[in-house]
Amino acid sequence: MANLALAGGTPLRDTLYPSWPQGGPEELAALERVLQSGNWSSSYGSEVRTFEESFAAYQDARQGICENSGEAALILAFKALGVSPGAEVIVPAYTFVASATAVVQMGAVPVFVDVDADTYCIAPDVVAAAIGPQTEAIMPVHFAGLPADMDPIMALAQRHGLAVLEDAAQAWGSRYRDRAVGAIGDAGGFSFQASKNLTAGEGGIIVTDDAEVAATCRSLADCGRAATAQRYSHALLGGNHRMTEFQGAILRAQLDRYPGQLELRTLNAAFLTEELRGLPGVEPLALPAGHSHSWHLFVMRVSLREFGDISKSTLVKALVAEGIPAAVGYSEAPYQQPVFEDASIVPSRHEACPIAERACESEAVWVRHPALLGSEEDARDVARAFAKVQAHYHEISTFE
Ligand SMILES: Cc1ncc(COP(=O)(O)O)c(C=O)c1O
Structure with missing residues (x-):
């Protein structure tokens, strides 16, 4: 008689773990609120804006700007930080492909370095060795939600004049010492894709303490609109990366829980x-x-x-x-x-x-x-x- 279920034995568990994603009456009410309001786009309603403020505060950041994916958050944040086309960005070699493709899609070159054996997060000593004349940024990834070792990374960035963009796609509420992750570096990007602990099916957010970076990200996510009352004034080469009000409303309910x-x-x-x-x-x-x-x-x-x-x-x-x-x-x-x-x-x-x-x-x-x-x-x-x-x-x- 086999013991292991894979060999025909009885499985250890006969009940399922909780399903994911989870939504309840709060999400239903949120969706209905948006449906009835007629403001389905964040260009008109206030759900996304309200969520941005709450989430930024939750991550100890001054500003939050939502996008339609975590990857878009990373691409736009890189652009707003002024990383030049052709520049090198140091990325850990154990991460989801979007950390790296975001670098390529904003025109730069990912340089993959090894991770720490105990945490699988970027190893600061290896980062130090990889910095060269073309390096303009470091992208620590808080893999699985475990904070990367930010102090030595920030010290290196300061010494070499590099930008730091945190890939916090999996790290809602994670804290490094006495601070939530995301805006320890110059900016950070989070994902709200369906498997994530905080989700609207899809979506992302940039958090930062820098008002200028935040304003640039907001414009880049909204067709490069200028911050004027004139709706058809476009100052930057942006695109439509806006989150819908439905997503914003669901995220408000998810964040409460x-x-x-x-x-x-x-x-x-x-x-x-x-x-x-x-x-x-x-x-x-x-x-x-x-x-x-x-x-x-x-x-x-x-x-x-x-x-x-x-x-x-x-x-x-x-x-x-x-x-x-x-x-x-x-x-x-x-x-x-x-x-x-x-x-x-x-x-x-x-x-x-x-x-x-x-x-x-x-x-x-x-x-x-x-x-x-x-x-x-x-x-x-x-x-x-x-x-x-x-x-x-x-x-x-x-x-x-
Ligand atoms: C580490 C990491 N970076 C970036 C992303 C991209 O996020 P999204 O799928 O929302 O575009 C993900 C999502 O899985 C991720 O896990």
Whole structure:
């Protein structure tokens, strides 16, 4: 009789984790409010504006400017920071492709550097080594919601006169020391795409403390409009990246609920971390003391040797079969993706990135945030599933 669900045994869980995204009467009322108002565009209504103010305050930033995606937020923020066409921007090699394609789409060249082995966030010493005469900006990514080490990055940026744009697409409410992320650097971009902890299906926001950068971002997101009463006066080469009022209204409802959900995820992440202690070959990413995490993903560094050297994808399939929302995550570093294959078409450059490549290939296993939105027992099931697969990997080692 098999034990593992992947080999025909009984799954560890027979109930589902909470579904995502979540919407309730508050979102319905918000949608109806916009529907009835007739102001469906943020050019006329006040939902997006109100959300911008609340979210900027939540992230300890002076200004917030919504866009129709997180990627648009990053592209427009780069433009507003004045990064020149052809300049180099230092980007971590373990991130979603949009961090890098945003750099290319604003006309600059991503330079991929390796990440820290314990956090998978950009490694400041490697950034220092990669700075050259063409470098104009650094893009730390708060991967999974875990804050990148901003103090040394800001010190480097200051020393070399570089801009810092935080890719905070996964980091709503994450804090680095005593400050929320996003506007620690010159600006930051967040995503509200459907899988995200704060979502309107799609959407993004730039936060910044710099009023001039904010005004430029607002214009770039609104067809380059000049800040005059004349609607058809266009000062900059912008586009239509506006968020709708429906999205703004949903986000207001989501943000009201967010602090409670963040607290629950944080508690459950702590239970799960405790439960994983002592399980050989499974180690959560390190959250340095004094920082806080949004827990978009609960990410573990796994040693496949402790699982009979099955592949990462078989391990993840076995966890999924037990009822855990596990994922292999990024399967290649951005520069290994076909889009970056030919630097004469899509320009990029990379340093040696053995840690990022290992994370993609064999080490990083993700569990998605809904696993942290149930009970303490639900969270602990993640550790139990790993232990179960570890005890019985011989049942599936022949599946490869
Ligand atoms: C790290 C990172 N950067 C950028 C983005 C782009 O955001 P969006 O999908 O809203 O364009 C995402 C979204 O998945 C992301 O995870």
